[in-house]
Amino acid sequence: MKNAVFRIEGLRCDGCASAVKVLLDKEPGVKAVSVSFTSGEARILYDPIIVTEERLAATIERPGYRVATRQ
Ligand SMILES: [Cu+2]
Structure with a gap:
């Protein structure tokens, strides 16, 4: 298992953060996601x-x- 931290540009509100989380959760192989606006x-x-x-x-x-950025 690996951990990635991505810095995202273009999130305008909590709804954007939630939408990104939903997309990532659907990705096979993803175990846990948190996205913060x-x-x-x-x-x-x-x-x-x-x-x-x-x-x-x-x-x-x-x-x-x-x-x-990705790390
Ligand atoms: Cu938004």
Whole structure:
């Protein structure tokens, strides 16, 4: 299991953060997600054998948000 922290640009409210969380929760291999509008961060616990960090970033960016940094 791996932990990723993504800094997201474009979240405008708690609803945006919730929408990103719903998308990430649907991704196979994702075990736990928290997305904070206040910090602009997504914290994701995932299985790197099932899903890649690149794919998670693409999922966040699909509705138009931008992943600024990953760690
Ligand atoms: Cu919003």
